[in-house]
Amino acid sequence: MNLSVNVCGIEFPNPTVLASGYLGVTGASLANCVKHGCGAVTGKTLFLEERPGHPNPTVLTYPGGIINAVGLCGEGVKEGRHEFEVFKSACPSNPLIGSVAGKNIKELVECARIMDSHPVDMLELNFSCPNVDDEMGRPIACDPLMTAQATEAVKKAVKKPVAVKLSPNTADIGLIAKHAEAAGADAITAINTVGPGMLIDIYTRKPILANKVGGVGGQGIKPIAIRCVYDIYKNVKIPIIGTGGISNGKDAIEMMMAGASLLGIGSALAYHDMKAFNMIIDKIRSFMEEEGFTDVAELVGLAHE
Numbered sequence: 001m002n003l004s005v006n007v008c009g010i011e012f013p014n015p016t017v018l019a020s021g022y023l024g025v026t027g028a029s030l031a032n033c034v035k036h037g038c039g040a041v042t043g044k045t046l047f048l049e050e051r052p053g054h055p056n057p058t059v060l061t062y063p064g065g066i067i068n069a070v071g072l073c074g075e076g077v078k079e080g081r082h083e084f085e086v087f088k089s090a091c092p093s094n095p096l097i098g099s100v101a102g103k104n105i106k107e108l109v110e111c112a113r114i115m116d117s118h119p120v121d122m123l124e125l126n127f128s129c130p131n132v133d134d135e136m137g138r139p140i141a142c143d144p145l146m147t148a149q150a151t152e153a154v155k156k157a158v159k160k161p162v163a164v165k166l167s168p169n170t171a172d173i174g175l176i177a178k179h180a181e182a183a184g185a186d187a188i189t190a191i192n193t194v195g196p197g198m199l200i201d202i203y204t205r206k207p208i209l210a211n212k213v214g215g216v217g218g219q220g221i222k223p224i225a226i227r228c229v230y231d232i233y234k235n236v237k238i239p240i241i242g243t244g245g246i247s248n249g250k251d252a253i254e255m256m257m258a259g260a261s262l263l264g265i266g267s268a269l270a271y272h273d274m275k276a277f278n279m280i281i282d283k284i285r286s287f288m289e290e291e292g293f294t295d296v297a298e299l300v301g302l303a304h305e
């Protein structure tokens, strides 16, 4: 049975990919995901310069999922190199995706150019965080023309394959994906968090997140993520890293049937800890055995037939 996947000419040992922002700050924590079965990892989104992010509290869980306003904190992209080297020396054959963003297109391109020179296999452009204020006023991925312009500018500056990470917070994600593909994107990652949303402490009578609002992820957004991936698959030919609300193996299989070639694993870690990766892979394997599939790629897009 073949669980490996070739996406953008890169060999992924299995379809699970650590989603950006979860455990992605150090090379050692990225390598620990691989030790627990994860096929590939995505680093935390980095900007050109160091960013403090939002004040605490920044992450809350609630029965439907997780709301966060971390605010894309982290070191600058140049300083990030060391952690990528640590990961690559521990896991040379597991793909590493470097996630970047920018306050404006000029900074985004410079950040991507630096990331391209790091030991990463692929870049992911985070056009879709709903809880940061940048100079563009709203996430790039809410606008088809801005998505195309930013993708094209980055593609001219880098050599490695580029995945564009899209937002569910738009009326027509299929159209946005089409614009990204036409502008040269090699893959689509979908989705980033939904919202923004808000939770209120009824005793202090105030929003709980210091930033008041945050992006919503986790179990509750699964049907939105599945529908977004389904719409994107209908509209583009490039591969999709299906992300959002995957909390077990059945969710992962649904995501592949909607059209995902790879699976972004985030919230599953909140529910199952590091056991999540092997739990998902084992379920995919047993489902394939029961249903007579021999190659995991056979699952991709089945819900469209």
Ligand SMILES: Cc1cc2nc3c(=O)[nH]c(=O)nc-3n(C[C@H](O)[C@H](O)[C@H](O)COP(=O)(O)O)c2cc1C
Residues within 6 Å of the ligand: 019, 020, 021, 022, 044, 045, 059, 066, 067, 068, 070, 072, 099, 126, 165, 191, 192, 193, 216, 217, 218, 219, 221, 243, 244, 245, 246, 264, 265, 266, 267, 268
């Ligand atoms: C605490 C937290 C931090 C995140 N940080 C990033 C980030 O740095 N870059 C990014 O592209 N997405 C980030 N995300 C979004 C996730 O990668 C993912 O797209 C989203 O949470 C949906 O997947 P999930 O339902 O499995 O969590 C973050 C999500 C959470 C909960």
